[in-house]
Amino acid sequence: MEHVSIDDEEPNAVGNDGDRRSLSEPLRTTDVAINHYRLASGEELSGGLHAHMDQEEVSVVIEGEATFETFTLLRDADCESDETTSEGGEVTVGAGEAIRFAPGEFQSGANESDDELVVLAMGAPRDSEDVRIPADCPECSHDDMRLEIGESALTFVCPDCGAERVSQGCPECGHELRVALGEETQTVVVCRNCGAEFENPPFAE
Numbered sequence: 001m002e003h004v005s006i007d008d009e010e011p012n013a014v015g016n017d018g019d020r021r022s023l024s025e026p027l028r029t030t031d032v033a034i035n036h037y038r039l040a041s042g043e044e045l046s047g048g049l050h051a052h053m054d055q056e057e058v059s060v061v062i063e064g065e066a067t068f069e070t071f072t073l074l075r076d077a078d079c080e081s082d083e084t085t086s087e088g089g090e091v092t093v094g095a096g097e098a099i100r101f102a103p104g105e106f107q108s109g110a111n112e113s114d115d116e117l118v119v120l121a122m123g124a125p126r127d128s129e130d131v132r133i134p135a136d137c138p139e140c141s142h143d144d145m146r147l148e149i150g151e152s153a154l155t156f157v158c159p160d161c162g163a164e165r166v167s168q169g170c171p172e173c174g175h176e177l178r179v180a181l182g183e184e185t186q187t188v189v190v191c192r193n194c195g196a197e198f199e200n201p202p203f204a205e
């Protein structure tokens with residue numbers, strides 16, 4: 001048995017006035033990842049829309065209200081057409097409520113309320129090695145790319161043709177970019193700092 005107090009665990013800063021505490025290490029979990037988040041208004045649970053192909057995620061809202069963008073690529077199982085359709089939207093999850101994302105469902109959670117948000121986020125299996133973002137491959141137009149987090153750079157790898165691109169920050173201001181639901185296109189790449197928008201990630205050449 002392992003028994004921990006969340007407040008005793010070392011916090012990692014999230015934004016200006018929030019934190020994330022990993023409980024997986026102190027609890028020595030083998031099959032589930034558990035993170036406790038305390039987010040100030042305007043802060044995010046993740047860096048934009050992403051999916052884990054190899055992990056199911058559940059978030060339980062303890063205090064406040066979380067807003068999740070959700071996005072699912074509906075691939076044609078018979079491969080009769082190259083066009084992939086998708087569905088997406090926004091869902092708010094209040095205190096005492098929980099939300100579950102299946103492997104492959106894109107999601108992005110944030111605190112869009114004025115009050116603090118406290119969330120317990122769980123993922124199983126514990127380690128995820130196949131994280132995707134909903135951006136088209138510049139070589140073959142495959143509709144998502146796998147993120148590979150290296151020591152110094154974030155690389156996007158096409159799971160279909162193997163094309164690799166190094167991610168770069170906002171060309172306007174250098175700030176980190178994120179994928180969000182778009183108004184005219186399904187998804188859009190946005191800079192949280194200067195508000196610049198791109199249809200596809202501006203990869204470094």
Ligand SMILES: [Zn+2]
Nearest residue numbers: 137140158161
């Ligand atoms: Zn490709």
Ligand SMILES: [Zn+2]
Nearest residue numbers: 170173191194
């Ligand atoms: Zn910018």
